[in-house]
Amino acid sequence: MEIGPILRAMTRNKLGVVLIALQIAFTMTVMINAIFIINERNRLMARPSGMEEANLFHVSSIGFGDDFNEQIVTADDLAMIRQLPGVINASETNAIPVSSSGSSTGVRLVNDESQPSVGTAIYRSDEHILDTMNLELIAGENFTATDMRYRSESGATLAEKTIITRALAENLFPDVAINDVVGETLFMPGGTSIQITGIVERLQAPWPTSSLIERSMIVPEQFLDGNSLYLVRTEPGERDRVMSEIEELLIAQNDSRVLRGLSSLTETRADTYRLDSAMSSVLWVIIITLVFITCMGIVGLAVFGINRRRKQIGTRRALGATRFEILRHFMLENFLITSVGVVVGAALTIGFSIVLTTNFDMPAMAWYYTPLGMLSLLLIGQLAVLGPSRGAARIEPAMATRSV
Amino acid sequence: MLLYYLRLSALSYKRNPILSTLMVLAVAIGVGAYMVIYTLNYTMGGNPIPHKSSQLFHVQLDTGDPNLENDPPEQLTYLDATALIAASPAFRQTASSKFVAVVEPSNPELLPMITNNRGVFGDFFPMFDVPFLYGRGWDRDADDNLEQVVVLSRDMNERLYGGRDSVGENLIMDGLVYQVIGVLDDWTPVPKFYDVNNGPFDASEDIYTPWNHIVDKEFSRQGNTNCWKAIDGSGLQAFLNSECVWIQYWVELRDRNEEQAYMDFLNSYSAEQKNLGRFERPLNNGLFDVEEWMIEQEVLPDETRILSALAAMLLAVCLLNTIGLLLSKFLGKSGEIGVRQALGAHKGSLFIQHVIEAGFIGLIGGILGLGVAGLGLEGVKYLLGQDLLVTDWIQLNLPVAITTIVLAITATIIAGLYPIWRACNINPAIHLKTQ
Numbered sequence: 001m002e003i004g005p006i007l008r009a010m011t012r013n014k015l016g017v018v019l020i021a022l023q024i025a026f027t028m029t030v031m032i033n034a035i036f037i038i039n040e041r042n043r044l045m046a047r048p049s050g051m052e053e054a055n056l057f058h059v060s061s062i063g064f065g066d067d068f069n070e071q072i073v074t075a076d077d078l079a080m081i082r083q084l085p086g087v088i089n090a091s092e093t094n095a096i097p098v099s100s101s102g103s104s105t106g107v108r109l110v111n112d113e114s115q116p117s118v119g120t121a122i123y124r125s126d127e128h129i130l131d132t133m134n135l136e137l138i139a140g141e142n143f144t145a146t147d148m149r150y151r152s153e154s155g156a157t158l159a160e161k162t163i164i165t166r167a168l169a170e171n172l173f174p175d176v177a178i179n180d181v182v183g184e185t186l187f188m189p190g191g192t193s194i195q196i197t198g199i200v201e202r203l204q205a206p207w208p209t210s211s212l213i214e215r216s217m218i219v220p221e222q223f224l225d226g227n228s229l230y231l232v233r234t235e236p237g238e239r240d241r242v243m244s245e246i247e248e249l250l251i252a253q254n255d256s257r258v259l260r261g262l263s264s265l266t267e268t269r270a271d272t273y274r275l276d277s278a279m280s281s282v283l284w285v286i287i288i289t290l291v292f293i294t295c296m297g298i299v300g301l302a303v304f305g306i307n308r309r310r311k312q313i314g315t316r317r318a319l320g321a322t323r324f325e326i327l328r329h330f331m332l333e334n335f336l337i338t339s340v341g342v343v344v345g346a347a348l349t350i351g352f353s354i355v356l357t358t359n360f361d362m363p364a365m366a367w368y369y370t371p372l373g374m375l376s377l378l379l380i381g382q383l384a385v386l387g388p389s390r391g392a393a394r395i396e397p398a399m400a401t402r403s404v
Numbered sequence: 405m406l407l408y409y410l411r412l413s414a415l416s417y418k419r420n421p422i423l424s425t426l427m428v429l430a431v432a433i434g435v436g437a438y439m440v441i442y443t444l445n446y447t448m449g450g451n452p453i454p455h456k457s458s459q460l461f462h463v464q465l466d467t468g469d470p471n472l473e474n475d476p477p478e479q480l481t482y483l484d485a486t487a488l489i490a491a492s493p494a495f496r497q498t499a500s501s502k503f504v505a506v507v508e509p510s511n512p513e514l515l516p517m518i519t520n521n522r523g524v525f526g527d528f529f530p531m532f533d534v535p536f537l538y539g540r541g542w543d544r545d546a547d548d549n550l551e552q553v554v555v556l557s558r559d560m561n562e563r564l565y566g567g568r569d570s571v572g573e574n575l576i577m578d579g580l581v582y583q584v585i586g587v588l589d590d591w592t593p594v595p596k597f598y599d600v601n602n603g604p605f606d607a608s609e610d611i612y613t614p615w616n617h618i619v620d621k622e623f624s625r626q627g628n629t630n631c632w633k634a635i636d637g638s639g640l641q642a643f644l645n646s647e648c649v650w651i652q653y654w655v656e657l658r659d660r661n662e663e664q665a666y667m668d669f670l671n672s673y674s675a676e677q678k679n680l681g682r683f684e685r686p687l688n689n690g691l692f693d694v695e696e697w698m699i700e701q702e703v704l705p706d707e708t709r710i711l712s713a714l715a716a717m718l719l720a721v722c723l724l725n726t727i728g729l730l731l732s733k734f735l736g737k738s739g740e741i742g743v744r745q746a747l748g749a750h751k752g753s754l755f756i757q758h759v760i761e762a763g764f765i766g767l768i769g770g771i772l773g774l775g776v777a778g779l780g781l782e783g784v785k786y787l788l789g790q791d792l793l794v795t796d797w798i799q800l801n802l803p804v805a806i807t808t809i810v811l812a813i814t815a816t817i818i819a820g821l822y823p824i825w826r827a828c829n830i831n832p833a834i835h836l837k838t839q
Contacts, residue, residue: 015822019728026721030714037710062518062624064506064578113634114471153639189634226624258506258518271789278787279707283714285783289433290718296426297725304732352713360706 002325006333016301017337024341024377027294029348032373033356034283036365041276047213049097050165050202052134055088055236056265057243058096061228065256070224071150073254077230078128080253081246086238091132092228093125095206097216098269102206105157107186107217109172111193120168120215121205122157124223130163130200132233138166140182140198147220156190159219163198167214194219208272229261239264295384302330302388313392314399323393330389331382338381342374349373409757413764420733424765427729427816431769434722435812436776441708441715443781443804448605449704452593453532456656457694460531461663463488463653464690465674467683469632476688477630478601478701479649482619484677489525493669494655495662496527499615501651502602503623507611508576509564519560519577520607520626522599523615529555529586531656532598537561539571539586547614555586560610575611580621582613595703597694599652602627604703619644647682655691667691719815726819730762734827742832754828762820763813770812774805 010017061077063070074092081090095102103124106117123129127143140163149158164172169181176184184196203216222228234242247259263271270277306313313326353365417424451457465484466476480488485499501523508516528534529541538561542553554575561570573584595604618625622640631648657663670689677683692700734741741754778800 015731016728019724023721023724026717026724030717030721034714062504062506064508064516066579116471151638156634156638189631190636191634258516260518274787274789275705275707278784279711281787282711282784285780286437286711286714286718289437290721293430293433293722293725296430297721297728300423300426300725300732301728304728304736355713356710360710 002329003332003336006329006336010333010336013305016305017340020298020301020337021341021344023294023297024338024381025345025348027290028342028345028373028377029352030290031287031377032349032369033352033365034287035373036353036369037356037362038280038283040362041280044208045273045276047204048202049204050133050135050200051097051265052233053098053265053269055234055239056133056231057234057239057246057263058099058229058231058265058268059246059250059262060260061230061250061257062260063226063228063254063257068226068254068256070226070228071222073257074222074228076253077228077250080249081230081232082128084242084245084249086235086242088233088235089128089132090230090232091125091129092222093123093129093231094223094229095121095123096229096231096265096268097133097204097206098208098265098272099206100208100272104205104212105217106189107172107194109184109186111187111191113189113191117189118168118172118215119212120164120217121207121210121212123203123216123218124159124221125218126220126222129218129231132231133203134233135203136201137163138199138201139179140196142198143220149221150224151221152224156192157188157194157219157221158192159221160194161197162186162194162217162219163200164196164217165203165214166199166201168217169196169199171215291380295380298334298381298384299388302334302385303391306330306388306392310395310399311402313395314397314402317395317397318400326395327389327393330385330392334381334385334389335378338378341381342377345377346370346374406760409760410764412757413761416733416737416761417764420736423729423733423736427726427733427765428769428772430722430725430729431766431812431816432772432776434719435770435773435808435815436780438715438719438811439773439777439800439804439808440780440784441711442807443777443800444708444784445704445712446804447594448708449698450594451695452595452597453694456533457597459656459658460694461655461657461666461691462694462697463655463670464692465670465683466685466688466690467647467649468685470684472632476685476690477632477649479628479630480651480653481647481649482644482651483682484673485651485653487673488653491669491673494666495658496531496656497654498525498528498531499651499653500524500528500598501615501618502599502609502626503618504626505578505611505623507564508579510574510576511564514564517563519610521577521611521613521623522609523618523623524612525615527656528612531654532593534591535589537587537589538569539584541586541612542614547616550614550616550620552580552582552617553585553614554582555588555612556584557588557608557610557612558590561587577611577613578621578623588612595698597698598654599627600698600701600703601652604698604701625650657691663691723815723819726765726816727823730765730820730823731826734758734823735830738827738830741827741830742834745832751828755824758820758824758827759817762817762824766813766816767809769816770809773812774800774808777804777808 063073078090078092081087103122104119105122106119108115108117126148127145130137130142143161147161151158166178169178173181178199181199182196185193187193205213205216243262247262250259349370356362357364464476465480467481468474468476489499503521503523505519505521506516507519525547526542526544537558541555546553561567570584570587575582575584592608596606627650629648629650631646633647635642635646655666657666671687674683674687674689
């Protein structure tokens, strides 16, 4: 192989080599880090909420006027919704996973406010919520209608029972088998006690960026503050039809209220993760643009280099070099330049990734990103230079005899 | 001479259209992409009230949990906000919080609507230079006497009264009668600096009313509420006496002396409260001016900062590309340069000629880059969705457009310096021989 002559030829055009190598290095830095960010966002977006999201929608009802009795209106509304054709179940709840808006609280194993508490999301809902969200109950039992408590003033929780997620149970009782957690007592802020009567496999907290995302508790309680949030699960395929009718049906039940925020869970999820999916799209555009520009640069400089050396190529051909050897020469030349680029690129990639990890609350990049990135850029370089190299290989030996 | 060089540049472009177009595209894409990200940063991280941002201060009192060593709470408790208002030692001050209410329009054709509202003190309007279309705000007496007055946003006035001067009209809000005393002109600071705790890029509120009504009329409070300590008892009064924070508090202090005096006031207030058994943590009160507060609260999303770095690298790649392509182009016309030099052209004039040629490519690239930036911003708006307020503000304006073109031209000329230097230093004899 003609590595020696290629290296000597490269020293004649140092700037060209440096330019391409630097382009490759920057392209690799951006590409690999961007792909890592995209994968990371996709991983966050793919975490399941625990609910059967595809068939859920929600709507808020806000009553006004002095004779608006929220407790009665809610009960009537839910009874009406549950008997609608196509509806499986419906609940009133203070918050919904994935929606970014909800309540949190701190629970303790002992009734002592000076002890640290464990943070958790709290859903105030009813005995239908497990079926409405289609949660998987792995231990204990569901609430019953008699467990429901109603209150109109803020303050301590009145409910006496709670269903918690497996993650919260494991956090509170790391050494206890999951079935034995049922029956344990927790202390809420203010010192009221509450008994764990059930455990669900999964129910996300409402805030996707929260560190307590998997910790949630459900209590059978409605806070009568004039604002009721209904969550409805329909038969597959019936969601959009029920959604289109629900507002009229609710207003027909009682018109001293305003409805708002009618939205399917699918739309709510898209809204919550809008910035993440926008970021992914922008990053893809940047990656594709960069690879395109770098390929153009490689092609441009290769064509330029080949045109300058047409006579030498002709001479080599006249002296017996095959077309394949000419092709190999330019492929190899590109391979050497790109190799320099990806080595510099590897250093830049890792450096930039460290900057991201230290400044932006991002996890560290897995080790295999960098070598895979190096390989893919070597491949991209080879593909880009294939066209010009084949052009070079077609130069006739007779070129050696022509002047210009 | 300039015209002649420009004509030469155009000729040179035409002689080598593919190479030239590649260069123009590289510049356009690099500069365009960079300007998209720049505009995002400039819009989302800009100073929303530049002429007095250094005189407006967000007040922070450290009422946090003594068992933790976290940052002080961002907002104030009811106890503290009312105490600070009662003393009112600053030039201007306002507590502010969000609430929602149902408005029943007097026009029978309109359905009742939910409105997003803000309770503020009368000082809010002059402090933040809020522009009025009709009428005016209210004074301290109105605050103290719980006068039932409201100021409408321009949009709300449009919806309720078709945009006419509605001052003097009665408005039914949660069943209570309020009098309209003012209508705002368009006012949507980006970021919404006076309430970054509840969405720094959210829209402004629909209706403003004296803050005391939120508690007095028990409106439905909205916005971030944090309680580190359990509420003692139940009911509104227990909540008001609790350590729950939910109130933003701003003061206007005109100079260093006022700033110092106010800080002293806060610290002596803290000392008093310590004696009463509150404020159990070491003294750590804060006064942040608008820009400091937005940095402290990390208003600018991480995403735009990461994208800035990536866009800068994209621009660098495009310029490296341009250097390579310019080198090919200039060395490719060595023959022509040789002829010009032989006919007596100075190196200086050759240099200027090629700077102009590079600048010419930069100019076309910049104009095209404006198009790229415009398209890119439309794309970003589409991705972010129309419901986000900030999308209305993401747009190319004249300064950004000029920056784009200037950046494109300068960057191309800088990228061209080495190729130009090489082109001016060729040996004419060699190239003349081959002609």
